Amino acid sequence: MQYLWQKGYLLFCFPFSLLIDTNELKMILGELKYRIGIQSAKLLRQLKQKDRLVHKVQRNCDVVTACLQAVSQKRRVDTKLKFTLEPSLGQNGFQQWYDALKAVARLSTGIPKEWRRKVWLTLADHYLHSIAIDWDKTMRFTFNERSNPDDDSMGIQIVKDLHRTGCSSYCGQEAEQDRVVLKRVLLAYARWNKNVGYCQGFNILAALILEVVEGNEGDALKIMIYLIDKVLPESYFVNNLRALSVDMAVFRDLLRLKLPELSQHLDTLQKTANKESGGGYEPPLTNVFTMQWFLTLFATCLPNHTVLKIWDSVFFEGSEIILRVSLAIWAKLGEQIECCETADEFYSTMGRLTQEMLENDLLESHELMQTVYSMAPFPFPQLAELREKYTYNITPFPATIKPTSVSGRRGKVRDSDDENDPDDEDAIANAVGCLGPFSGLLAPELQKYQKQVKGSCINSNYVWSQATKNKSGFPTALEREDEEDKAIEVRGEEYQMLPQLFQDSYLEITIT
Amino acid sequence: FRLIVIGDSTVGKSCLIRRFTEGRFAQVSDPTVGVDFFSRLVEIEPGKRIKLQIWDTAGQERFRSITRAYYRNSVGGLLLFDITNRRSFQNVHEWLEETKVHVQPYQIVFVLVGHKCDLDTQRQVTRHEAEKLAAAYGMKYIETSARDAINVEKAFTDLTRDIYELVKRGDITIQEGWEGVKSGFVPNVVHSSEEVVKSERRCLC
Numbered sequence: 001m002q003y004l005w006q007k008g009y010l011l012f013c014f015p016f017s018l019l020i021d022t023n024e025l026k027m028i029l030g031e032l033k034y035r036i037g038i039q040s041a042k043l044l045r046q047l048k049q050k051d052r053l054v055h056k057v058q059r060n061c062d063v064v065t066a067c068l069q070a071v072s073q074k075r076r077v078d079t080k081l082k083f084t085l086e087p088s089l090g091q092n093g094f095q096q097w098y099d100a101l102k103a104v105a106r107l108s109t110g111i112p113k114e115w116r117r118k119v120w121l122t123l124a125d126h127y128l129h130s131i132a133i134d135w136d137k138t139m140r141f142t143f144n145e146r147s148n149p150d151d152d153s154m155g156i157q158i159v160k161d162l163h164r165t166g167c168s169s170y171c172g173q174e175a176e177q178d179r180v181v182l183k184r185v186l187l188a189y190a191r192w193n194k195n196v197g198y199c200q201g202f203n204i205l206a207a208l209i210l211e212v213v214e215g216n217e218g219d220a221l222k223i224m225i226y227l228i229d230k231v232l233p234e235s236y237f238v239n240n241l242r243a244l245s246v247d248m249a250v251f252r253d254l255l256r257l258k259l260p261e262l263s264q265h266l267d268t269l270q271k272t273a274n275k276e277s278g279g280g281y282e283p284p285l286t287n288v289f290t291m292q293w294f295l296t297l298f299a300t301c302l303p304n305h306t307v308l309k310i311w312d313s314v315f316f317e318g319s320e321i322i323l324r325v326s327l328a329i330w331a332k333l334g335e336q337i338e339c340c341e342t343a344d345e346f347y348s349t350m351g352r353l354t355q356e357m358l359e360n361d362l363l364e365s366h367e368l369m370q371t372v373y374s375m376a377p378f379p380f381p382q383l384a385e386l387r388e389k390y391t392y393n394i395t396p397f398p399a400t401i402k403p404t405s406v407s408g409r410r411g412k413v414r415d416s417d418d419e420n421d422p423d424d425e426d427a428i429a430n431a432v433g434c435l436g437p438f439s440g441l442l443a444p445e446l447q448k449y450q451k452q453v454k455g456s457c458i459n460s461n462y463v464w465s466q467a468t469k470n471k472s473g474f475p476t477a478l479e480r481e482d483e484e485d486k487a488i489e490v491r492g493e494e495y496q497m498l499p500q501l502f503q504d505s506y507l508e509i510t511i512t
Numbered sequence: 513f514r515l516i517v518i519g520d521s522t523v524g525k526s527c528l529i530r531r532f533t534e535g536r537f538a539q540v541s542d543p544t545v546g547v548d549f550f551s552r553l554v555e556i557e558p559g560k561r562i563k564l565q566i567w568d569t570a571g572q573e574r575f576r577s578i579t580r581a582y583y584r585n586s587v588g589g590l591l592l593f594d595i596t597n598r599r600s601f602q603n604v605h606e607w608l609e610e611t612k613v614h615v616q617p618y619q620i621v622f623v624l625v626g627h628k629c630d631l632d633t634q635r636q637v638t639r640h641e642a643e644k645l646a647a648a649y650g651m652k653y654i655e656t657s658a659r660d661a662i663n664v665e666k667a668f669t670d671l672t673r674d675i676y677e678l679v680k681r682g683d684i685t686i687q688e689g690w691e692g693v694k695s696g697f698v699p700n701v702v703h704s705s706e707e708v709v710k711s712e713r714r715c716l717c
Binding site for chain 1: 521542543544545546547548549550551563565570571572574575576577578581582584585
């Protein structure tokens, strides 16, 4: 080719030159044709190979699809399962990809680690797209080198926490660059969501995300946004970690339902500790641990590969996975905990067990995830109801969810106010919350409840807003029920069926 | 006994506890998320061993509503501030008010701890004013350093001894079993964090 160019150059330079005879031109032409021929053949070969590879990928995807369908529950919705590496265009394409990847995550091998980065990013991108974000602009704003007026208050805590972020890879001189990136991501998130800002524990989340996206700060921010803004319950990290407290309380109820013996044992230890300390107060024993697990999504208490599996699952199945994993862990530890005879002994034992969980793979990740998926249908029965209930009624010692106890509990101001601000408004709100329509109460109770709501709204605006929130939840439930089956009369017994009905309607929705 | 350690974030609560319970100083440690606990035995007089269960708390403001639930199960507490951080000293008052409100009508025996005293050159709070503040609230004052293991042992044992005296005098009623040694996650050897450091240093020489 080089040679040809030189010839061309000569031709150009000496347009009138007759020095180049026709023979030479013919030679050049011949050579050109020959080389074109070679290149065409090469191109053709490559195109064919590309076709073959595309087919192969397609075939492999089909194999995966077949495998997924084979292991699925073979419902109608499962037959539509189609596995693709990337979502095809349009909302349908994304949904198809999402369903398939969700099924992959449920397999015992889980999402292969080579895919993880791309999978997480696709999810995050889809979310950002759905809320119509101009990402370039966001990047310019959040990663701006110049400081913002608001930065100071947020930045200080980040800087303070940063030098001590304990991921082993972040200490020492070489990690300086990693730390800079981590700080930039945390600050970027704080700028993105000023309401949440920075919460201790974020550094742990961000460090894990950065590890998955191989240090790309923009990608890390996307995933961080998706996780905190979309996947986890609202105000998990703000407002005195209200939603977190709610989930801690919800968790204790789930523990009572799923592991009644362990739950009973822990309650007894707590009660004894309360009695013994003569006026002291022993918070629910599980709190110390669930709090940490929930806030860091297990990043500080389980081995890395297990944590990543859990996160995959959280991204696809939602925050209820966190509660499920916690239940699975307690179930596993239950036997050893039931040997403890005092609260102190319990804490000592747990200190040892948590260490073992982190270091010795006490819980096998595959087994753990199987327990997580099989413990209850999706969505977790009663979870939404319990979350709603506790959002308006956080008490450290929730009584068992028995419809009969409702009237007795109403209006009773709890003396243990430790998870609740001990003001009167809250006491009323508690009473209203107790009567949450989903906890299976009876029709007469409902009328009383509505009266109470009317009564209490005169008392204060705050309570009114709480009550309307609660009330608004109720008609929707009715409407849904009507849609399901108009013949069902709104009688007490039916309310107890509501969770079940919800579940059915959920299935219905997924099928159609 | 149960002791609680409180104070602004990054004053060194976790490091102090680690030094005391594990005898080591970590250059890097995670911020405490929520609450955490440690335990150790101390010998306050020959043959008299007391098991301490030490509760560590997150310093960030938004964790307050959760950590305060743990004030009430403690009989004593260490209130930390960082001698190189004026602000953390100014907040001491706030911390005391906060605990007072939440443990009433009970009381926690506090000791005021000026931490990071190895960084004397960056000191922003004088020993004198800290002692004055402590006296005003009827607390003892002690300066410690987890890095150099200065007074760490003393801070905890003194507090334990004070509580023990109060218990003996009956000012604090404590149920049986609190002071006893229980089986479980308790190191058999009562090691002193200061001694460990000294031996480490000898090895280095």
